[in-house]
Amino acid sequence: MKKYLFMVMVAVMMLSGSITVNAQVAQNGKERTHLTEDQMIQKRTEKMVQTLMLDDATSAKFIPVYSQYLKDKMECRAMKPKHMGMDINTKTDAEVDQMIQDNFAQSHKILDIREKYYVKFHKFLTPKQIMKIYQVEKNDAGKMKIEMIKRQRGMGNKGVFGRPNFKFSD
Known part of the structure; x- marks a missing residue:
């Protein structure tokens, strides 16, 4: 009887362990929830408040300005020319010249946004x-670029040597 009870307990433990593993795979797999633009801005703003170690009074001034700064930058990046990233060997010189001019215009707009908000932040x-x-x-942009390269190469959430990247803290 003890042996039978022991075998039942082992079977239950093994089944519960496999259910837990499956739940983790589904959670960390391709079933990711995508944040809305507002959620992304809110998360980045909260992270920046923590990074800068702002007090409550400064935080109250900073949050709306930084949130709008991020929105303006996102709008500017959303206007990225549709022809960027295309093969220039198949384009005419005039088309390539237009691509370069569009890139300059976008860079100027981003610089204008940074200068505008520098004055506001400086207060x-x-x-x-x-x-x-x-x-x-700049660091976040670098991390994003590396992540995009990994995804294009099919590595997904794997780091160096093909091992998964586990995030233990935020």
């Missing part, structure tokens, strides 16, 4: 804090 942030914003943006 309640120190220059070091503003520089920290730009550094974090």
Whole structure:
């Protein structure tokens, strides 16, 4: 009888363990939930408030300005010319020249946005804090670029040597 009870317990433990593993695979697999633009902006703003270690008063001033800054930048990037990333060998010189001019226009617009918000940030942030914003943006862009390369190569959520990247803290 003890042996029978022991075997039942082992079977139950094995089944419950496999259910847990399946739940984790479904959660970490391709069934990802995509954040809306507003959710993404809110998350990035909260992360930046923590990174800059802002007090409540400064935070209250910073959040609406930084949120609008991110929205303006996203709108500018959304206007990315449709022909960018295309093979230039199949284009005429005039088309390539237009691609370059469009890229310049977008770069100028992003610079204008950064200059506009620099003035606004400078009212309640120190220059070091503003520089920290730009550094974090640059680092995040680098991480995003690496992630896109991995996805294009079919590595998905795998890091160096094909091992999964596990994130233990945020």
